[in-house]
Amino acid sequence: MQIDILNRAFEQILANVTDALPDLITGIVFLALAAVLIKLLMAVVRTALDRGLPGESPVYRQFIAVIVLVFLWFAVVLSFLSIVGLTAIAASLGTATGFLALGVSYALSGMIADAVAGVYLLRDPDFNPGDVVTAGGVTGEVVAIELRKTRFRVEGNTVVRANADIEKQWTKVDTT
Numbered sequence: 001m002q003i004d005i006l007n008r009a010f011e012q013i014l015a016n017v018t019d020a021l022p023d024l025i026t027g028i029v030f031l032a033l034a035a036v037l038i039k040l041l042m043a044v045v046r047t048a049l050d051r052g053l054p055g056e057s058p059v060y061r062q063f064i065a066v067i068v069l070v071f072l073w074f075a076v077v078l079s080f081l082s083i084v085g086l087t088a089i090a091a092s093l094g095t096a097t098g099f100l101a102l103g104v105s106y107a108l109s110g111m112i113a114d115a116v117a118g119v120y121l122l123r124d125p126d127f128n129p130g131d132v133v134t135a136g137g138v139t140g141e142v143v144a145i146e147l148r149k150t151r152f153r154v155e156g157n158t159v160v161r162a163n164a165d166i167e168k169q170w171t172k173v174d175t176t
Helices: 004-052 058-083 085-108 110-121 163-168
Strands: 132-135 138-145 150-152 157-162 171-174
Touching: 058 085, 085 110, 110 132, 110 138, 110 150, 110 157, 110 163, 132 150, 138 157, 150 163, 157 163, 163 171
Parallel strands: none
Antiparallel strands: 132 138, 132 171, 138 150, 150 157
């Protein structure tokens, strides 16, 4: 009797694997093609970033490229799960990730605002290292513009301000 139960269980497992094999092979082929396509797309993205942001720090270009790469691979994983027949898991994972992203973006909204303002300040032709600027109640020489903060030299001291605060309102001091 126990041998009969084991034989039926083994036959059922073998039948399930045989039924799932075409979907699994299709999924593996999809992953291989997606990996090649993502590699090509990332080469295009990096080239576009190098040409579109030639004077920017490589850190900013790499940051944008990593974000694009993560989104592409996430889409591939969700598609793979759907191809192999795990659509409910793919839908749940997509929904959970959406809620998680919403929570993270809310929690990091200040940091994101500083990063966006930093990009604007870096692109602004009137705001450069070496300029004397009044911002956030401080008048000093811009020493460095980073992604989230800007450093000023004020009477020999270094003063650091968040880029979102600076980008809202600043005045370039005429030193001529």
